[in-house]
Amino acid sequence: xxxxxxxxxxxxxxxxxxxxxxxxxxxxxxxxxxxxxxxxxxxxxxxxxxxxxxxxxxxxxxxxxxxxxxxxxxxxxxxxxxxxxxxxxxxxxxxxxxxxxxxxxxxxxxxxxxxxxxxxxxxxxxxxxxxxxxxxxxxxxxxxxxxxxxxxxxxxxxxxxxxxxxxxxxxxxxxxxxxxxxxxxxxxxxxxxxxxxxxxxxxxxxxxxxxxxxxxxxxxxxxxxxxxxxxxxxxxxxxxxxxxxxxxxxxxxxxxxxxxxxxxxxxxxxxxxxxxxxxxxxxxxxxxxxxxxxxxxxxxxxxxxxxxxxxxxxxxxxxx
Ligand code: CP
Numbered sequence: 001x002x003x004x005x006x007x008x009x010x011x012x013x014x015x016x017x018x019x020x021x022x023x024x025x026x027x028x029x030x031x032x033x034x035x036x037x038x039x040x041x042x043x044x045x046x047x048x049x050x051x052x053x054x055x056x057x058x059x060x061x062x063x064x065x066x067x068x069x070x071x072x073x074x075x076x077x078x079x080x081x082x083x084x085x086x087x088x089x090x091x092x093x094x095x096x097x098x099x100x101x102x103x104x105x106x107x108x109x110x111x112x113x114x115x116x117x118x119x120x121x122x123x124x125x126x127x128x129x130x131x132x133x134x135x136x137x138x139x140x141x142x143x144x145x146x147x148x149x150x151x152x153x154x155x156x157x158x159x160x161x162x163x164x165x166x167x168x169x170x171x172x173x174x175x176x177x178x179x180x181x182x183x184x185x186x187x188x189x190x191x192x193x194x195x196x197x198x199x200x201x202x203x204x205x206x207x208x209x210x211x212x213x214x215x216x217x218x219x220x221x222x223x224x225x226x227x228x229x230x231x232x233x234x235x236x237x238x239x240x241x242x243x244x245x246x247x248x249x250x251x252x253x254x255x256x257x258x259x260x261x262x263x264x265x266x267x268x269x270x271x272x273x274x275x276x277x278x279x280x281x282x283x284x285x286x287x288x289x290x291x292x293x294x295x296x297x298x299x300x301x302x303x304x305x306x307x308x309x310x311x312x313x314x315x316x317x318x319x320x
Contacts, residue, residue: 005112047105068099104127167277172234193217
């Protein structure tokens with residue numbers, strides 16, 4: 001892996017390999033000294049043009065646990081506010097000597113532009129681009145499902161036959177798209193449950209089945225229910241649903257939580273709108289993996305940085 005731009009670029013074997021390397025990284029987190037020397041001497045830039053809590057901080061923690069130096073760049077407070085372009089920003093950082101870029105950008109496709117341009121030749125990791133993709137979120141979600149469903153014997157395994165229902169604002173969600181590609185690559189069955197106004201207007205979006213009634217979708221007894229955040233900042237008034245109506249029809253309410261099977265996982269990428277798409281009791285339920293997802297995000301991002309910056313995967317391919 002040189003870059004990680006989209007989960008659609010990952011083969012099944014590559015995706016399972018990332019999850020297996022993440023298992024090794026998770027083991028490091030249990031040690032007294034939670035650090036590996038793998039990226040000593042390398043510098044990673046966190047280039048964030050959009051707000052973030054989980055992704056930015058976990059990429060920083062991941063790089064530091066691999067002994068890399070980290071430069072945190074936030075567009076707010078930088079010369080971007082004076083009109084500096086992405087190209088000039090990246091070339092300015094490149095002049096200081098960097099070995100990898102983690103980028104979050106409001107424009108869909110910005111990470112691919114950066115990876116394919118000749119402005120700088122370093123690995124690029126997409127940390128969320130507009131409404132397009134969020135590949136490390138999907139990888140950490142798959143890692144969390146694999147650990148919960150296969151336990152300690154999860155190495156080498158995919159998610160064959162696992163049924164995942166993704167609920168809510170699919171239209172504006174980069175998490176939904178990256179998850180749909182990756183989960184299907186790993187053998188899972190994906191269903192979207194959403195109102196027509198919050199779905200792409202195509203049959204089987206990203207290869208997923210569709211229900212417009214959450215209760216019908218939940219009656220199919222999925223292994224995983226993943227709630228999506230209502231992304232008010234990306235909607236105009238025509239899309240934004242009436243909150244009370246939305247919760248009634250598509251929220252994981254206390255009543256719907258109580259009716260779920262004992263083994264059904266409740267997932268949310270965060271940040272959550274408690275009381276809108278997910279009730280507090282659902283977020284805090286023992287079946288909820290919300291906090292675990294955050295912890296697993298560090299291990300998965302360690303794996304991605306390690307594979308991208310050491311070129312381990314490329315070396316294996318050229319030796320084969
Ligand atoms: N899930 C996610 O991307 O969260 P942040 O926006 O806090 O990074």
